Every structure is written in C-alpha cells, then in structure tokens.
Amino acid sequence: MFCQNLFEARKSTTQYCSANCAKKAYKDRKRQERIVHATQENLEKLSAPLKELQARDYLSVEEAATLLGVSRWTIQRAIKRGRLQTLKVLGRRIIPQKSFNQFLNNQYNESHATQTSQVQW
Template structure:
C-alpha cells in the first residue's frame, strides 16, 4: 500500500538514490528489481551445484577407504558409469565375490587393474607428404581413352 511519505533510499542493485513511498522498497526501478532477481536465482543455482559437487567428493573419499566395494561404489571411485563396471565384470576384467545377491569387488583388485594396463604412448601426428606429380586433363584423356564429350573411344 502506497503512502504520501517520501523516503530517500539507495538502490540495492545500481546504487543510485531514489525516492521510495514504502519502507520495504529496495530497488529504484522494475529493471533493477528484475536484474537482482536473476542474480539471486543464478547464485542459488551455483550454490546447489557446489553442494552437489561437495557431496560427490565426500562420497569418493568415503569409498576410497573401504576394502570391499559394490559395483556402484567402484564406479564412483573410478569416475565411470556403473554399467561400465558391470561390463568389466562380465568380461572377466574385474574379479568379484557374490554373497547371495550382493556383488562385492575387492579394492586391491581395482588397484591391480592399473598395474596390468599398458600405458599408451602418444605418437606424433604424421605430416602429410605434398603431392608433387600432377596430370593435365589432356594426359588423363590420352591415358584412359576419354574424349571431351565424356564417352569412351573404342
């Protein structure tokens, strides 16, 4: 509800002075209010991403200390999808122990994977050799028996 009183205030967004008719007014214009709203939303989204990242990092640290891992925990530890771990299990790359319906992977076996893997060496890119021989269109016509009309001469 508006009143007849005039209060000098400073805009929280742009910093310019303005006359407010309510004590709760914080911004000098609708534009400043909209920009501040967008910034608040952006900051809340950044905070939620930061919390999610910290949660993931704490999950990795927790998993790193365990001796036996589930396939999902092993996937978190290695930073791959859990289906990748199941594919490794099916291919026999990773040894597992099954206790009824529980599948466990020993942490030492995951560490041993990196001992047996070969390190790929990066090779230098091949430099293409420039083409030095060219045929003229007349030489191609003579060599393959082609006329200018595109029909073969027999």
C-alpha cells in the same frame, strides 16, 4: 547497467538508471547466487558416496561399477578376462582396493600407449 539504457548519473556511485533497473539487477544477482549454491550442494551430495567408496578396502562389483561409471557387466567382463583380480567370499565377489587401483593404472597405461602411438608428426 541492467537495462542497457544510457543515462547520466547524478553521483559517481550510481550504477543503474532507475529503481526498477536496480531491483531487476538485484533479483538477477540473487538468482545467480542461488544457482551457484544449488550446484555446489548437488556436487557435494553426489561426491559424498564416491568418497566413501574410495576409502573402503574392498569393493563389490556394483560399487566398482559406480566408481568407474560403467555397468556391472563391464566389471564382470574384466573379471572374466582376468584383468581385474577378485576374491570370492561366501559366494560373493569382492575386489580389493589394491587390485582395483592396479586395474585402473593398467587401463590408463594401455589407453595412453595407444594414443601416443597414433600421434604422427
């Protein structure tokens, strides 16, 4: 029932009280399908560049920032503090994928260690 009105069905397959109610339910169902489809398309469009970046052997500072969802200045600070190893090629800093993954693992381990030490029973 779309309109929430009680009705007596003539057949066991009747789902709606009237043709109007059936049309409204159909439109609502199609609207929901369009929303789901549009959401899936948007996710695919957004995730395509990330998948491409993850497949690279070397990343620029901007690309690393995009992958982490932080600003490039955050990546620059990590480089300056020695937490993220880079190579300098023709005046540009590039980050090897291995170094980037190691940085992520270290960050995860540090945050996980502080969270478990804060848990009190």
